[in-house]
Amino acid sequence: MKNTESGNFVRALETGDRELLRRVPRADVHNHAGLGGDFNTWVAQEGLDIKDNSHHFPDFTDFQKFVDKIYSYPNENPTSKQNRERILSLYRATYDLAVSDGVTLIEPGIDALILDFFDGSVEDMIAELTLLDSEYKGRLEIRPDVGMIRVFPMDEIERTIYPCIESGYFAALDVFADERHGPPEEFRQIYRDAKKAGMKLKAHAGELLDADFVRRSVEVLELDEVQHGIAAAKSPEVMRFLADNGIRLNICPSSNIQLCQVESFKTHPIRILMDNGVKVTVNTDDAIIFGQKSSDEFFNLFETGLYTAVELDMVRLNGFKD
Template sequence: MSSFQEALRAGSLEALRTVPKSDLHNHAFGGGNRAWIARATGHDIAPLDKPLNSMTEMHEWVSSRVGRLFDGPQGRLTAFEASLIQAQQDGVSRLEVGEDVWAITLFDDDAAKLTSELRHIHAQTAPEIEWIPQLGMSRHCSLSSLTKWLTPFLDLGFYKTIDLSGDELSQPVETFRSLYRMAKAAGLTLKAHVGEWGDADSVWRAVEQLELDEVQHGIAAAESPQVMRFLSDHKVRLNICPTSNLMLGRVKSLATHPIRRLFDAGVVVTINTDDVLVFGQGVSEEFLNLYRVGLFDAEELETIRVAGLVDPDRSECHSPKM
């Protein structure tokens, strides 16, 4: 029995935090350590204490609780540092996090300048953590703006993944195909937020249209055996955030979370935080919560933990295309 399984069975959060884990779905803006932020800024941000009903309500909550704390270049860097501190204290050894491409506008339109600052913070704060630098894009932004901002980041050859987030219904996923072709040509792992608010078909369509390697959330895929089989066959990993789904009203309870059906269908899944500052649960808590409600046993959660510490094997898989 592994130390991770022993910690789960003992219900020891402290022991779980000593075991290496990944966090592959983390927004630096909301991914920071609450206690460290309170000490560094004098601003204590208490997490959600009841479920919300929409992303609009979440944006309103963030506006009222976080306010302008992370505005401006220094604010963005503080948020990034806080996410590294959170990972350190939770035993996260593999962290996929970065910055939205629009943030270039806060750093004199200089991608190299912003990137240098992020690299310095990582080296000074948590060099022991395997940091997978990610580029984020917001769905509400125009294609022309995203193209302008993305290009200089790709030219650096430093970033490893790209993600699309925001309102799933704001623009058709096809709008962003050219950006994903650019990112694929640059060798980035292709990800997008989909299937958090949309349906199973929206997950399939996004994977095909953008040639995705991974999906952030994707829980709606559990509605369709055909879509789950498609994801399993193409080895598309879903990076799922159970507490986020619960607190945003996307699932009724952790005990009935669709991650169980996805896992049973052979879809590769990982467990992540999304915005620990908002939802109040680190990766260790996420694992322990799923164990306590009986959704998975310790051996199954060990399989999921390990899946996040390695890149998916796609050696026999070709990117899905229309």
């Protein structure tokens, strides 16, 4: 079975057969459930007035402003119920896009703050999320991450993250947003508690900051995996550290390019990381903004001529090993 999948994957890339590639199982282990889906469908559905979808964000704050536009609500003061339905509809769009692209395993990032859309009831939240997951049974394995926005006040984070950790619903913990704020030391205790609860530990690091920040995040938070981590490619020592400790980087090439951290697919450091024995996966991050599906990301890399189809198949298979 595995050999057939790999054979089809290699053939699909080498012959440019996108339809065949979509039939080969893939994992998307770095994406944000509230920012998946198709941009045009969402804008039309919500009646949003967003004309500029330039896919180019020279400054991280430009990106954050764009995210705010996607989330902007047509009503002045939405009720929890309206917010709840809207966020679940975004999650559904993320899962639908994954299924349509042939992704079979997804680790969607769910922001702990959605608890407020359920008026603080973790039971209601889990019931709704579980019901949504059940719609995809047999088509898409959903292993949710619970995420913290690192720029938020710690008391707000603790108020929502602990009920989520204790719920047992989430498979992994993550922290995201502008990594120039919210140092890993501030999150150490939460990560320890999540580890005790048996969760996998991930964190965004090395998207904007340097290789030393990647290593520091891994050491302070005892991470199993790093979301992005591309800055590690600038340091042979940090790459050796990641390789020796089997720390996987869950990379999103289009996101890195559109956020102007990397110039092009040709110059993306994923090549350097692979050459230095670092385990990597390829993922979508925020498909609603970056406009690229999992299958597109693999084609984009293959078309640089810098990767063999067999190498990219190893990257594909990494997504299923944790």
